[in-house]
Amino acid sequence: MIADDMACNPRNPRPATVFNNANQNIDVYGDDVEVDYRGYEVTVENFIRLLTGRLPPSTPRSKQLLTDEGSNILIYLTGHGGDGFLKFQDSEEVTSQELGDALEQMWQKRRYHEVFFMIDTCQASSMYEKFYSPNILAMASSLIGEDSLSHHVDPAIGVYIIDRYTYYALEFLEDVHLDSAKTMADFLAVCPKRVCISTIGIRTDLFQRDPKKVPITDFFGSIRPVELSSRINISDFKKPTLLLMEE
């Protein structure tokens, strides 16, 4: 979900790119990005509908979560927020209570196995305080009463370009590969107060496992294992297929 067109906005001096820092090290927009919800589609209603799966019948598959009780979900939110809310589109907000209820609904509908919830906004930890569903690990960029601060300014476009928490999280994740031995506990310690300036909030009471034992690939950069077999057992296929081929 991207509400703004930072990459292709005419005011972007480097079209179709979004960089992590002013030195343009990492193009986070990439060459093969896909965006499912963009522009005016990014609303609180659509977000909650996406989570809970209560979508209109004509919604295409790419705009559905399509998860079940075996799915691990990563939710990352960033934007302007305050105590108990996060702004959407400069015109509406999602509150922590709404989010907590949506996650509970997901749990009851067996739409997830585990959720890792990340949020980067001012007073971010207020957003996960109302959660009451099991198997949620939550991380916030700042505690209640604190601001989340940005990292540095890009003089070419004259604005602050990345938040401190996101900057260090990205730096950490760039080194995560399929065979990484890192755990979620490593990730939770990604932005200590001396670099983040704000205090990272962590909530583990709903989470059943010990973050020290959860591999980071449970939530990041994982690809489902594909089994290659050299032999195909033809009787595994449905009969009608065979019949059609014989004809």
Added chain:
Amino acid sequence: MMWGFPYFVLVIVSINFHGSLGLKHKDSFHEELFMKPLVSGHVYSYFQFTTIWEIDKGFKDEDFTNSHLFPRPLGEFIKSYDIKEMHISLTEGVWRHKSWGYPITEAGPGAELWVWLKNDTVNIDQKWKDLVNSLSGLLCATLNFMEQANTLAPQMSLRPTGAFSTKEKLDNKNIKYATLPREIVCTENLTPWIKLLPCDNKRGLSTLLNSRDIHNTNYHSLGIDYRHICIDKACTRLGLELKQTVSLVHDLIIVGTYDFNWSIRKLFGNGVAASCSQAETSSVYVDITSNQTGPIFSIFPEPTKVLTSLQGGQKQLIAQYDLKEITKERIFNVYTIHEKPRIISVATQPILYTHRYITGYGQERGGIVTKIHNKHRTPLKIIYLENIPWFIPIYYHTLKITSGDKTITPLIKKYIPGKSRVRPYYLEVAFEVPERSVTTVRIEFDYMFLKWQEYPPDANHGFYLGSAIITALLPTARNYTAIPQTESLIKNSFNVSRDGYLVQIRTEALIVALPTPDFSMPYNVICLACTVVALAFGPLHNIASKRLRLTVIRKRGLLEKAMKGLSVISARFAKKDSKEEGDENKEKVKSNKTDGRVCEIKETKKDK
């Protein structure tokens, strides 16, 4: 175009061929790139990836479950929504006809979609709704905002371009046309678009489509066009044609070549290492006509062939490169070298071009003006299609078509008034534009307020009005590049003279600044109203609930004085005064009826 083959015969044959067709695909894929240095100092690049699939006579419908080169996701989509013909374009920027001439495919700013559904389609409105939703997922665009309220069924302008059976009656309920002029076009649209190609962006001309380089242009447009075609002239063999196109206009100064010597490597970041192995044709065409008319440049490497194209009295020189041959030896790259510092000359203006703008001031009434320039020596008949959203109510009686002092009477006028939140205003007018003239089409509208929730989050940005379409048959091919309707490939578009050259010019999109309420107004109103009420209430309440009365102060007796003296001593000094006054008041009220010697004005509560 037609096919006169009865359907029922085909159905019977289909049973026998059904199984074998999956193995024997009569399809071909062609990748072509047409490049043209424009007089204005820009370079126009047009990529066309064409898949032609000859459908067996055995098919009643196209069967997309067994596709070979045809992208299956699109095939399934076409099948499930009964699509006969479809044209999608996602465009950023405006094509400037006056200085750039005519492009090979026209596209309005933002997203544009027009679809002809099959004749036997039922429940068309629901189909359209599902179709745009499905397409929005396929192309990562917000096409699902194409609702019934901004969809039109033009009766004259957007006729099918492909083969239609003579038995099929063209029913206007089967066409759907909608635009989203504000749609952003970015990498996320290019990614799924490229995935539809047989070679992805791994090999062939599609390796040139890097998102950074193609978005760093003055104009870029992605297109998908699907239609039925005749494979042979007599139309006994039928086929499906899928064209995926990219139109780009590079500004050489933005690219960083100040001497106007451009090359494929400079424009796209890399050359072509290999042609797509699935492609039957893999060619690059560079229009070098301007070498004779404009500043002289040399083109390297030596072209495989130089074609001379004569059509409509215009001579074109085309350098053709066969990628299949060239890439065997080296990475393909075309570059030009200008002998002298380049001078930008004035473009030979095309025959027909337009300009559109908003008139009026204030926040009550406005007008839309479209100027149509005809530079030709003969009058031209044109069709003007206007698609105006429901929130810009136009007045049909204010429609005025003038050329100088002369009023032009339209030949045909079609108008369906819009309805708030239900349908847009549809206006289609056919008229004749006099020779060597500027014709003005003018219509007035009202600014209106929307409902509070209908304003977008950035309402002050303004509301977009999609482009109008102007359709004409040009008598000459000056500045004309489009491929004839009967042909599919660029290689077949040379040396084809016709009676007329069809153009469908898209005008500029407009922004209308509808009166936007101040959204902090309710808050301000509450604050202001409360202040006013609070300030007014106090005095008004006092006036309304208290009245002025005359009271008489009675002289105290000796005993009373003594008692008062005692109370004064016992009370604290500060409180003394008020208490005394209070006592006095009580006494005054009490003494009101007794004595009348000293009078004092005193407020008392009204006793109701």
